[in-house]
Amino acid sequence: MSRREATVLFDAPGPRARLRHNILTAVAVAVLLGIAYLVYARLNERGQFAGELWKPFVEPQVWQNLILPGLKNTLGAAAVASVLALLFGVVFGLARLSDHWWIRIPAGLVVEFFRAMPLLILIFLAFFVPPAISPIIADSPFGNAQRIIVENVLFVFGVEINAGNVTVPAFAALVFGLVMYNGSVLAEVVRAGVLAVPRGQSEAAYALGLRKNGVMRLVLLPQAVTAMLPAVVSQLVVLLKDTALGFIIAFQDLLSAGFRIVPANYHNLVPAAIIVSIIYIGMNLALSRLATWLEGRSRRSRKSAATTLSTGTGAPAAAGMGQQLSTAGATGTATGED
Secondary structure, eight states: OOOOOOOOSSSOEEEEHHHHHHHHHHHHHHHHHHHHHHHHHHHHHHHTTOOOHGGGSSSSIIIIIIIIHHEEEEEEEEHHHHHHHHHHHHHHHHHTTTHHHHHHHHHHHHHHHHHHHHHHOOOOHHHHHHHHHHHHHSSSSSSSHHHHHHHGGGGTTOOOETTEEOOOOOOHHHHHHHHHHHHHHHHHHHHHHTTTHHHHHHHHHHHTOHHHHHIIIIIHHHHHHHHHHHHHHHHHHHHHHHGGGGGGGOOOSSIIIOOOOOHHHOOOOOHHHHHHHHHHHHHHHHHHHHHHHHHHHHHHBBBOSSSOOOOSOOOOOOOHHHHHHHHHHHOOOOOOEE
């Protein structure tokens, strides 16, 4: 390694440091391999790797009746929650940038509250609280409003009301928790993405005669989207992994099918856990690879002056200021917002 490979966070190691690093790496790998072998040996002694325990996973009916339906439910909950969380994030992220305090402050309170709440508690609240309080609300002046909301809005998530008693399915409770928590995080991503655009961009757009709506829509948001795409996709990876929490409320997802139902029928807990883990790792690696690709693409992009929002240490994307402002002015003139 040469001195050119040093960064602000890490000095390039010399010959002694490289030797020390190699020795420590070899020792760590040996220790990890030893631990892995001990675990394998103990499990093998108990017959956890016997061929008959793995046999169910080569039978089509196990995949057709258990694994694939569970995977479908997992991806369905993740897809619905992702769309709603993105909408929530955009609305509340822009609301937090409002010049009106009566919009900005309530939006900030909502975002900070749901960001601070553990996701599992949100899922429990959505699953257990409505059935407990719905009979009380039904006997109050708000009983009719409760019925109208359930029958006309929440029914799409499977929520039902019968004689004033609201029943929340596991799917709806899981989606609610995922949307509230991840949507609040995405709201901060949206706000940070807009603020990452240099102030000169908006000032120049105002100088061209654009109104605030036009500045946000034509100048700030297009550049902010480029900057925040990697962070958004990374948060969607977190959302996909968090769908496994539906296991706690008996949601029939991949974890429930592969880690509870299959072992209960075939007594193969360890093989089932390994297969389910491989599927989850495959899905998350695919999304993580997408996030990495988007981060690299945004760093190379010349279309945004905003700093890329990610956990990496890459340099912010460069931008041609004059070209952007000329494009913004031409667009604003074409749309009549001058």
